[in-house]
Amino acid sequence: MQSYFMIIISAVLVNNIVLSQFLGICPFLGVSKKLSSSLGMGGAVSFVLVLSGAITWLLQTYLLLPLNIGYLQTIAFILVIASLVQLVEMALKKIAPPLYKALGIYLPLITTNCAVLGVAIINIKKDFSFAEAMTNSLSHSIGFTMALVLMSGIRERLEEADVPKSMQGTPIALVVAALMSIAFLGFSGLI
């Protein structure tokens, strides 16, 4: 039990995927201008991340390792993720059109979201069991969504701020991320 708790705390707070591991920076900077879109992006990434985490773990354990072709990990994983994203997109379109409308435009962006591939690789690197891998994927996606939502709250408030012209847009978002990251340093040592 303790170890699962540690995985969650580690992934959400201490080693936050965005603020300390630098994965998924592009959507973090790009889709965090509005709270609604950051929630959508967070939801879409979480969904794909957990699903791909499961499939890549199974693939690694039951196919790549037995066949002794671990070095094909990168190709195999990216194939899984790319197909998965497309599959999810098609399925959502058919099964849940409202959800598709909400998340649809974010899905294509996820293929090249390094958070998804990154977490899949971390799951393998850390020799997690399946349950641990799932916990890890879920916690990372929670951490991602949390960072995104917090960021968008701040950026909505920055809309009315008198930010110097050359700092507007991405630079100030990076500074906000830096200061958030300083605040998150407070969690270091929790595990």
Added chain:
Amino acid sequence: MTPIKKLLQVTSSPHIHSTESISSAMRDVLLALVPALLVSLYFFRVPALLLVLSCVSSAYIAEYLCLKAMGKQTPVKEQSAVVTGLLLAFCLPPTLPLWMGALGSAFGIVIAKHLFGGLGYNIFNPALIGRCFLLASFPVAMTHWITPIDGVSSASPLGMLKESMEGSLPSVTQLLVGNVSGSLGETSAVAILIGGLYLWYRGHIDLRIPASFIGTVFVLTFIIAMVNGKGISCPLFHLFAGGLFLGAFFMATDWVTTPVTKLGRILFGIGCGSLVVLIRVKGGYPEGVAYSILLMNVVTPLLDRYTKARVFGREQRNG
């Protein structure tokens, strides 16, 4: 009768205004910090004075240069940078090299305040950003504590707790007076309380934040002490040791970076309190006040958004 010479002014009401202004409020904050400053000067002597001067002057110069660079009016009467510098100095160890204090002060003012547009627009408390920047950058210098008056190296009370040196813990009375090692302005809970209550009396701070902040820390540490079979001294120790009072009365109540709604302020305090206990008890640092307030600064926009008061007369039951 004096005739009307010029055109009359036509404006929108109200036509009278309270005498309060930003500068008068900042003056009150500075005044409220005086007791703690005097105590720290008594205990930590010349090094403390020099560090305070270095932080304050660096903050003021940084503020001046930033305003100049951005083509804004220079702050003739504005003491907000001085307050930032002073608050930062209060949460630094008295032995810190002066240049480090000045660097942290400038970092806080430039990065956390002026890049966001200056007064009123910052998301994070500049003084705390300065402190955490220094702590992360110079961990050795930032954790070197000395005892009051004689200035011998010694661990801070919370550090002793962390390292399980419970035998050598100072008494609660010592903590109240401030006769312990620690950051230069944080040690005396009583002096800070006096300043905080003055601010409250002047109407500048809302007691909701300090009360819920300190209350949460007390309740949580009390529960932990009960579970672990320790006495009442443990929660009291947590209240008066470290920067809890300074943080709760002067930093968690910072206007700019905390929620404007009443419910938001209570949640802010509870959040800060919980995070402090989490970091102190489970985390890697002995002290977590600065981080907890910064973390809640991050959440402030969302708190404001989701805790809006119900407008008078909207869906309220009459009774």
Added chain:
Amino acid sequence: MSLKDEFTKGIIKENPLFRMLLGTCPSLAITTSVDNALGMGAACIAVLLASNTVISAMRSIIPNSIRIPVYIVIIASFVTMIDQLMHAFTPALYTSLGIFIPLIVVNCIILGRAEAFASRNGVLASIMDALGMGIGFTLALVLVSSFREVLGAGTFLGMPILPEGIPAILMILPPGGFITLGCLMAGLNKLQEKFTQQEA
């Protein structure tokens, strides 16, 4: 557009990191030292060069509808090769870059150039484009990492520059990455503002 222009545009005018905001993840993660930045840059140049060449050469035979998966597979193959090579020949670098080597696959620069340039241009132009973009990216990485290494560790390429106790460790921690990149971007914005004003 001449081949020379294809080459130079990636270095300043369309610099992938500063102007097009591509590849931010590695440029924050691995810029703790100039060594890492050079290694990462080299790896990226190699993958970019290879993938651009191959995709440009094959652009007429890849069916449009499945082009993205095909590109990804091609890129992933090259990344795997680089991964293996680095593992074998530069083990120290391999460890310090860690997970970010396989993650070159999803570096937006590479897929972005494949989609935006190599799939529409000839092999030679694509090679120039890849070189320009790759060198532009590498220079950006080196710039960011120089600031961080000097200020955060007090060294440059491992050589001590600042005395002990002076460097602010924060700069090589995650916040330092964000701050350096943010301030550099703001600085470049400011420069460009001045530049355009002078032109006008």
Added chain:
Amino acid sequence: MLVAAGSLAAMGAAFGVVLGVAGRKFAVEVDPRVEQILALTPGANCGACGLAGCAAFAEMVVAGEVKANACIPGGSALYEKISALLGADQQDSYEERKIAQLLCQGGYEQAKLMYEYTGIQDCHAALANFSGPKVCNFGCIRLGSCSRVCPFGAIQMGADGLPIIDPYLCTGCNKCVEECPQNILRLVGISHRVTVRCLNIDKGKSARLACSTACIKCKLCEKNCPEGAVQVLPRGNGTVAVIDYEKCTNCGICAAKCPTKAIQIMPQLSTHLVMETTTHQQSGTGCQHCSVCSQ
């Protein structure tokens, strides 16, 4: 080696099959034109068209609920392509370029004030007090609401307090015209160079007392116009000089005769610049804050 190639191929095949099956199973009937238009769009999902992304835009265009020129980043090129695809008639009638003109010259020196306004810089807010600070109730409030709504930075407030409209930057978007509470901003075709820059309908005497450059209804313009294009006509509860652009030849006699200089003839705009800005205007570019550029 063989294992590697084989398993990769197998994986590829497996995913291909799954995707193929899924593609058939989850197929949603879509108008093929939607896909085609979607392919044409910039794909930035910037929302400048007012819809949720490019896919929504494509759907709405096919449904006819949105005009193809709503896509700002796509510009005229996209408009033409979509029009060709949908077979819609492209508008080919030449529309003269229009720019905003201020129909008031009551600057600080000309117009008298009733009171000194202090408060927020917004014309609507000032208007709530006795119809604005000027004695003349038909003129510019001079608080620059128009300049703040202009998306192209074409309106600057001049030294006399009146907005100055840069004819080369103005795209005729109508934003300022909608904003102005006094209705003294109008879109006028660039070939119409003579304008009555006063809308004061009060009697000549009170108009002159209010402002030194008001239309005082002396009818000198009416009497001197060789084409009969200028007339003092009833407007609201009073009268004011009005130009009939069907007849006006830009001869400028009325402007020369007008004793208060309420009628003005504008200098000819540089054709080169107008040409350039006209295309700029038609393609609808100019920053729409769609964030395409930052992506």
Added chain:
Amino acid sequence: MRRATFRGGIHLPGYKELTSNSATVVLPVPDKLYIPLSQHIGAPCAPFVNVGERVKKGQKIGVGKGFVSAPVHSSVSGTVTDILIMEHPSGSFVPCIVVENDRQEEWAESVKSATDTEILSPEELRSIILNAGIVGMGGATFPTHVKYSPVEGRQVDTVILNGVECEPYLTSDHRLMLEKPEQIIAGLGYIMKAVNCRKGLIGIEDNKPDAVEKMQNAAKANPGISVVVLKEKYPQGSEKQLIYACTGRHVPVGGLPIAVGVIVNNVATAVAITDAVEHGIPLIERYVTVSGDGIVTPANYLVRIGTLFNDLILQSGGFTGETEKIIAGGPMMGKTVFTSHIPVVKGTSGILVMQKKTGKISAEYPCVRCAKCVDACPAFLEPTSLAKLARRRLWKETEDGDVMSCIECGSCAFICPSQIPLLQHIRRAKQAVLAARTLTSAAQ
């Protein structure tokens, strides 16, 4: 005793001692009176007389169109010399009937004392009130008879008289309560009768203990009436806040007090009703406070409607120092006017003259989010957020932030340490929201 009050609000300096202790002066009637045809909320009146015609005191000279209107009466006998467009204290231009005073003070035929007021039915009372042209005299000038018209399914159970007078400087209601307590109690009795209700309350702030005592003594005449002593806090006199303080009820957003079974009237309105019911006299005069630091001798006056501000100011010894502002009403909610050549109307409770003070106006700072405005807002809005949205012209968002619930009391702008004109930004947003609503309803 715990004083009843509302949540939020601010404490203001009173400046009431300037005028509260001296008896009201009856102002000599001027030679010319300018009687505006619009002295109420609603469509303006049409003139009922022609230029050159002779009119008597209390004669109807303007009649309203529609239900929400109130007629206008001549306040002197004399000749109509002109009908012209004039400045009006509400900040607009309004047609006014100019009556030249013949000093005969000859009453119109319609003005006669009632023989027995006990037998009047609610309908008769309402028609008397309508014909007397009585409007809310606290400043809102809402036609009073409209308030008393029965609303389907709503029974009024409490009538509250507003004797709070929370605006600084103003003391006209205070003097009225001291000088005419019996008429106020009688008027409240007629109102209760007109709306069929047994309970009457008079709300007075605790800074007027003499008025409280006077009213408590007078209230002994009617067992249904009692005095509620309220805490001194601004805006205690605002309708919804007063109802909450007196009864604990919340008037719903966008609703009228009748929605919670309450009617609120000003004490001055009650006196006007007594005059109308007992003597048949329409609303032709009122109490006006003339005060401010720009006036030589501040005082309260009993003034005929249509008297120019100038006459009042002259009577008070004229201006002192450099005049900066003339305010019709109190300093918190009153409107500035640009000339003293402007008539007193039914809603003019005070005239304030403010002196120019050097270095008083300090620059506006950015908002520091101190939330003092949020704490002060009696409607529980977030003035700072609304003003920021209004500045960015996000009208729809201000509407979502309930900007229309603002009662425009000015507490936020008074308290703001950054000197941001919060209320004016909010007013601008309300203006824009209303314009958008008109547009949409026109489109439908």
